[in-house]
Amino acid sequence: MDENYDVIVLGTGLTECVLSGLLSVEGKKVLHIDRQDFYGGESASLNLTQVYNKFAPTRKPDQSLGKDRDWCVDLIPKFLMASGELTNILVHTDVTRYVEFKQVTGSYVYRDGKIAKVPANEMEALKSPLMGIFEKRRMKKFLEFVAAYKEDEASTHAGFDFDKNTATEVFYKYGLESGTKDFIGHAMALWSKDDYLQEPFRQTYDRLTLYFDSMKKFGGGKSPYLYPLYGLGELPQGFARLSAIYGGTYMLDTPIDEILYEGEGEDKKFAGVVTKEGTARAPIVIADPTYFPDRVSKTGERVIRAMCILDHPIANTAESDSLQIIIPQNQVGRKNDIYIAVVSSAHNVCAKGHYLAIISTVCETDRPHIELDPAFKVIGQTKDVLMGISELYQPLDSGSKNGIYISKSYDPSSHFETTTDDIKDIYTRVTGKPLVLQKRATAEEEEALAAN
Amino acid sequence: MSIEDPIPRFAQFKLVLLGESAVGKSSIVHRFVKDSFDDLRESTIGAAFLTQTIKLANDTTVKFEIWDTAGQERYKSLAPMYYRNANCAVVVYDITQLASLERAKNWIKELQRQANADITIALTGNKLDLEAEREVSTGEAQQYAIDNGLLFCEVSAKTGDGIRDVFYRIAEQLPVEEQIRSTMSRSKPRINLNKPSTNTDQGCAC
Ligand SMILES: Nc1nc2c(ncn2[C@@H]2O[C@H](COP(=O)(O)OP(=O)(O)O)[C@@H](O)[C@H]2O)c(=O)[nH]1
Numbered sequence A: 001m002d003e004n005y006d007v008i009v010l011g012t013g014l015t016e017c018v019l020s021g022l023l024s025v026e027g028k029k030v031l032h033i034d035r036q037d038f039y040g041g042e043s044a045s046l047n048l049t050q051v052y053n054k055f056a057p058t059r060k061p062d063q064s065l066g067k068d069r070d071w072c073v074d075l076i077p078k079f080l081m082a083s084g085e086l087t088n089i090l091v092h093t094d095v096t097r098y099v100e101f102k103q104v105t106g107s108y109v110y111r112d113g114k115i116a117k118v119p120a121n122e123m124e125a126l127k128s129p130l131m132g133i134f135e136k137r138r139m140k141k142f143l144e145f146v147a148a149y150k151e152d153e154a155s156t157h158a159g160f161d162f163d164k165n166t167a168t169e170v171f172y173k174y175g176l177e178s179g180t181k182d183f184i185g186h187a188m189a190l191w192s193k194d195d196y197l198q199e200p201f202r203q204t205y206d207r208l209t210l211y212f213d214s215m216k217k218f219g220g221g222k223s224p225y226l227y228p229l230y231g232l233g234e235l236p237q238g239f240a241r242l243s244a245i246y247g248g249t250y251m252l253d254t255p256i257d258e259i260l261y262e263g264e265g266e267d268k269k270f271a272g273v274v275t276k277e278g279t280a281r282a283p284i285v286i287a288d289p290t291y292f293p294d295r296v297s298k299t300g301e302r303v304i305r306a307m308c309i310l311d312h313p314i315a316n317t318a319e320s321d322s323l324q325i326i327i328p329q330n331q332v333g334r335k336n337d338i339y340i341a342v343v344s345s346a347h348n349v350c351a352k353g354h355y356l357a358i359i360s361t362v363c364e365t366d367r368p369h370i371e372l373d374p375a376f377k378v379i380g381q382t383k384d385v386l387m388g389i390s391e392l393y394q395p396l397d398s399g400s401k402n403g404i405y406i407s408k409s410y411d412p413s414s415h416f417e418t419t420t421d422d423i424k425d426i427y428t429r430v431t432g433k434p435l436v437l438q439k440r441a442t443a444e445e446e447e448a449l450a451a452n
Numbered sequence B: 001m002s003i004e005d006p007i008p009r010f011a012q013f014k015l016v017l018l019g020e021s022a023v024g025k026s027s028i029v030h031r032f033v034k035d036s037f038d039d040l041r042e043s044t045i046g047a048a049f050l051t052q053t054i055k056l057a058n059d060t061t062v063k064f065e066i067w068d069t070a071g072q073e074r075y076k077s078l079a080p081m082y083y084r085n086a087n088c089a090v091v092v093y094d095i096t097q098l099a100s101l102e103r104a105k106n107w108i109k110e111l112q113r114q115a116n117a118d119i120t121i122a123l124t125g126n127k128l129d130l131e132a133e134r135e136v137s138t139g140e141a142q143q144y145a146i147d148n149g150l151l152f153c154e155v156s157a158k159t160g161d162g163i164r165d166v167f168y169r170i171a172e173q174l175p176v177e178e179q180i181r182s183t184m185s186r187s188k189p190r191i192n193l194n195k196p197s198t199n200t201d202q203g204c205a206c
């Protein structure tokens, strides 16, 4: 196969697969290659054998864990915000016809050594055990202010300019205690550090709005998060299928033997790749950082992730089959929050009666596993724990000169909003226009058309 | 519900196509769903036809949700998602290409590894209209099917010969009654992303 394409994509992580799907739907001729023999790259979900091979090659999974393919362990633990951009992309591309979702049952936050449900709205705030009676009222006032805020009605602004006043200033007006600020900033606005306090309130406001919109989107007031059945690895697979249906060519298990360039020095540009299947040419390549190690730099952050296998739900969570627990950094004397994402056999990601708790945070010391201790206390007895540390990478340049567009590593945030920012950014750099999602016909609409 | 109310008897199944490139998988789907054949049709870009319903005896409707490979079989890049929860598979070879039967046998092994244990498989020899160029004898393929508990058919997507038969014979083997019973009792914890709920079940004043 010696052929020309519009775009070659290397690596089948979520970012790359979404871009392949979007570009194929627009009529671009895409060749998508992965050196590994499974979809998902760094954002795959692995079966038991695959996870043990990767993280504990000297150990074997215990017999009691059941069949290999009952397990889909996410390498990157994240949830979808119900009103977030990834949900939006899924709906517009109708990739939802390949992937089924469930609402995550609970959103919890750690305060003073205990965990409690994050209030879904100002009514729930009044009932929350997280705060004393006066603090509850202050919290309710603050949430009412956020809910009532309208950009073009100055009377709702309480005298603030969100582009000037900092989060600290807004919190101060409502007299919020530091623990309350922690859970507004970290468990609702989902900041993982405290830098936001000194920045204009605008971004925090936007994040709070996303949180509450997501909370309301599918009703039930359980959590703002969604999770796909069979794990997050379904997402890249779904977008790859979208691309294939629109003519994209897929090659797994195909290492890159050589990268071809044209021009010299400043003018050196990407021209194609050579693999066991032959030479493929394209003016543009989109790749994850592992395919161009000399064109990326370390961000300096390292993320530790511990995949914990449990045979019991997490205590004090009403036996929830899925939840997120946020341990705000202040609560445990850190700079970065610790996240715990819990999913279970209810999502077909592990054998019956089991739970997967994935703990993650940015490493702050040389002994990062010790940093996870507060989280291990929260989840209780484990059947096994597998740990990995990943270095985060970012591209050295925008790619517009050399035709090499590289994605960022998946960061430690608990959702996909930064991933979709990267996707939209790469899309704009590659096509020269912002991403405008066009609604694809749903399965039902296509059926109606086909019937005529 | 009164006794006279007609109970809708409806069951839906996921059907996957497998087999080497160019044996005629997409053409078979096209023939089954649109009852047409196009010699020059490039590939199945943006495949519109994904489902087809057939009527069985006693007013039962069976709907096939059909997954074509979209070319992902070419470099062995079908995702686990493809096999997941498939109820039935049409594994196609080309009767004029001996090697395509060997490839079909490999796909059947792959199904046994990746799909549900109770999947219904129809081994299907296509391009029956090219009888003069036949390389695979009916007897050989049929024996393999019998030995492995598979349905066996020979068809031509080009003439339409035998195509409907494949799907009706599959439908007869499927656990239709079970499926009807379970859809009636199943609670729906899953979410339809296309239809955000407007009825929050707790008063939210935000
Ligand atoms: N003579 C003949 N040609 C067929 C038949 N079915 C498919 N073809 C041709 O075989 C080629 C491959 O068909 P296609 O459906 O794309 O195969 P797929 O790659 O398995 O999906 C096309 O040129 C078709 O026109 C058939 O029954 N008879």
Ligand SMILES: [Mg+2]
Residues within 6 Å of the ligand: B025, B026, B027, B043, B044, B068, B069, B070, B071
């Ligand atoms: Mg085809």
